[in-house]
Amino acid sequence: MRLSNILYFFREAAKSLSRNRLLTFATISTVTICILILGMAVLLSLNAERFMSRLESDVQMIAFLDRSLSDAEIDEVQEEIEKIDGIKSIKFVSRDESLRELQETYGSQYDLKATLGKNPLPHTFEIEAKNPQDVPKIAELVYRIPGVYKVNYGQGVVERLFQVTHWVRIISLAFIIVLAAGAVFLIATTTRLSVFARRKEIYLMKLIGATDWFIRWPFFIEGIFLGVVGSLLAVALLAAGYGALLQNITSMAIITLVSDMAVLGKVYLALVGTGAVLGVLGTYISLNRFLNV
């Protein structure tokens, strides 16, 4: 492509943008609002995702062993468990340890050993799965090993949790798609007005023998400009708002927000990219009808 043509495309786009200043302003603000809401939805689902995967990774199994097992038999059980696919870690907790932990939660005023006489607790294994979704399956396998008389993992609750997280993911994805479609529609409306204002010029260009791409470029640049400027403003607002939120909330420590700059940077970049894509898409939709000459 000739350099003078590229300059021409940019000049035409700039002319059109400055000629319809009010419309340019209106579109940029709508894109800003759209991308801002989209960005908030993304950050929200990012944090929800993080929160949910933490919840999920907290899911661990406790296998209770028969009290009659000898040390050698306990080792055998451990070997059997380690053979199961998808296990991340396994930790032996002796009955004495368990009692000590229990004692700690009750405090020193209450002597468990004295009350109970002897230690009633069994030896246990704490098992973590690589993939939390596999927990119920692994628990079933562990339960089948001789010497294990019970496996606990919060049966029922875990299945419910996975169901909830599954739906939260689908709903937030649908929400984001609806918002993006709204932004495309808005940009399409704006560029349609600007295309409509120049339909005679476009017709003339077509009859003189301009290629479709020659006609499209200035409008695309216009659309991309609207999308990128709008989304840059949105990202600036979003970054400022989220930054302030991070500072205020880290002191509370109950909820930890995603604060990794590499992750956030990618999100912001993706939002600006989305703005550009929405601009192109909106322009494409409104332009094609007029090119069919």
Place this chain on the structure above:
Amino acid sequence: MLVQFYNVSKIYPNGVKALDDISLKIDRGEFLFLMGPSGAGKSTLIKMLFREELPTRGQIFVASRSIVRMKRSEVPLLRRNMGIVFQDFKLLENKTVAENIAFAMKVVGASNRDIRQRVPEVINMVGLKGKENCLPTELSGGEQQRVGIARALANQPLMLIADEPTGNLDMETSQEIMELLFDINRKGTTVIMATHARELVKQAHKRVIMLERGRIVNDTPHGESLV
């Protein structure tokens, strides 16, 4: 042969039959009038030349290329062989005379150097020297049509297609425009002109094709049908 129509018919989606089994040939360098009452099919025939309309039946060749089989992407190249002159001029109001002509070259990808060289040439050719920097609104109707013709000539087309180019002009100005078109034709460009203006055609002694209700009713090499 520059243009060939073989049994071309056009029926619009609303059922109107605009052209009915038209066959004709146009040679390189010809000057051709298309005449006939409104709705006879002149505009449809003209629009088929630059493929704004496709025939319902039949085959059309322009410079040995089939318009019917042509791909969408090849249409711009076809149109670069033609200069189109409109009844309502279709000049861009916010551009000067020179800019209007440069625009036509720009949109087909001409270099700035070629544009700088060619624009004064065609402005001279149509006799508008000194008006380069006028806006269309500052010109008379005849002058505006001269800009339209200059724009059509800018890309050195094989043929000039004019649909009622004098339709908005008075008799005297029309005759001046005709002289300009004859002049362009003498220099080798094929000219195809649709018109209602019987007087102009009569004076010209050029080939005349008469259309009526979508059919060719007369095709005379020097306009004898009008005498």
